[in-house]
Amino acid sequence: MSKRTTSNGTNCTLSRTDVRPQNGSKVNGVKEEEDDGRTPGKWGRAWEVDLLSALTMFFLLTMTPCMVLYFFVACSQYECSLSSPLVQVYNGQLTLMDFWKKTPDLTINAFKIIIPWYAFQIFLYYLPDVCSKILPSYRGGRCRGTITPSGIQMYYHINGLQAWIISNALWLANAFYFKWFSPTIIIDNWGSMLWVANIIGNAVAIFAIIKARFFPTSSADCVFSGNFAYDFVMGAEFNPRIGDWFDFKLFFNGRPGICAWTLINLSYAWKQYELYGHVTNSMILVNILHAIYVVDFFWNEAWYLNTIDIHHDHFGWMLAWGDNVWLPWMYTLQGLYLVYHPVELSYIAATFILSLGLAGYYIFRSTNCQKDRFRNSSGDCKIWGRRPKIIECTYYSADGEKRRSKLLLSGWWGMGRHMNYTGDLMQALAYCLSCGSTHIFPYFYIIYMMILLGNRCYRDEHRCRMKYGSDWTKYTSIVRYRILPGIF
DSSP, rough: OBTTBBOOOOOOGSOOBOOOOOSSSTTTTEEOOOTTTOTTTTSSSOOOHHHHHHHHHHHHHHHHHHHHHHHHHHHHHSTTTTSSHHHHHHSSSSHHHHHTTSOOOHHHHHHHHHHHHHHHHHHHSSSEEEEEEETTOOOOEEEEEEEEETTTTEEEEEEEEEHHHHHHHHHHHIIIIIIOOOOTHHHHHHHHOOOHHHHHHHHHHHHHHHHHHHSSSSSSGGGOOOOOOHHHHHHHHSSSETTTTEEEHHHHHHTTHHHHHHHHHHHHHHHHHHHHHOOOHHHHHHHHHHHHHHHHHHHHHHHHHSSHHHHTBBBBBBHEEEEEEHHHTTTTTTHHHHHSSSSOOOOHHHHHHHHHHHHHHHHHHHHHHHHHHHHHHTTTTTTOOOOEEEEEEEOOTTTTTTEEEEEESSSSSHOOOOHHHHHHHHHHHHHHTOOOOOOSSHHHHHHHHHHHHHHHHHHHHHHHHHHTHHHHHHHHHHHHSSSSSSTT
């Protein structure tokens, strides 16, 4: 699935700089012996697929769409109880056909909402970026991305913050002035919109695998494992594009899902006000904490070009369907839950949850800022007031060219190999705690994030071992913990 988009993932490539190679590699000035263990160019995704991986792909294709539908029906028809439908089926009180009848209908209104939204986001995607001209420190416009496994330097058109501002400004202008449509239009049509989003997500995935086979943007960066299910789900083409600038990964990871995230939450809040005459402090907390994450994502969209989503993942069903369905429906469960189960938190509880979310955000952002500062200065900077400790290492691109990198050993990166995941999990926990402790429903998100980020740790480190060989072994012997210093 998409990581938040914000997902923002981490990997070894995030805490290093890529430069042309010189002779050997060094650990704080000591020359390295050999490049054993490095696999030239095979650090994008798996090239060979075993039976377990193939079965996992089949499970994802069949079960995750059912899971999204199940969660929606459980919340809208069973008061957000995940167990009630299963218990009724087990006791013979409910058949699968009875459950199916409770699923939402596909309506014309859903198409009328989603299709214009996608068209509008494509229009905004092509607009010249203005925010980079007027906002200090914001990077937008034409930005350099990473180098692909085949050695191609990627460039991107960054204007996500501008698109988010325009989208939310128009929504608020409509809600308070123009009155073109109801502010609750999203939640009122949320069920039928799920069907349309599934159609779009699967259509994009099918187009992506066809494009990869017959007219890829860069055939050198396409990987076919020989297993169709795996290639379809995980993707074959690395950076599919239409024209010079419409990049599938950048567009679908950030727009329309993340750009709509705050609008979905606002629609939930408006519905809560419509039903109960007020908006609870828990709903306000969820809106604020989610908005912080979304704005941070778009403010740092240029940095996002160096994350696992862009830097390593190929574009397949996992991203196409995940960005269009999983992210908008499953990442906003807290707001949906609070519509049906309003929670008024005590002052102490609200303060604690807000503090936890802000602390998590600080760790998440400061960790990434340290890495960004280190990468942009090629290590010529200070981390926590001191010159950073580094490991200099080498790797090979797919064309066999030897390149050199630096792994950071100072600051947050000296405490853990994925401390930005620590901050991410703290934020996720804060979102869930905002909903109280009556139901497990809103806590699915923290459970999912723990599984997702835990898996990413191992995926990332597997790539790094393949890419950096013995250099990575030296790094992990120094930075022993992944997410929780002293524990894991």
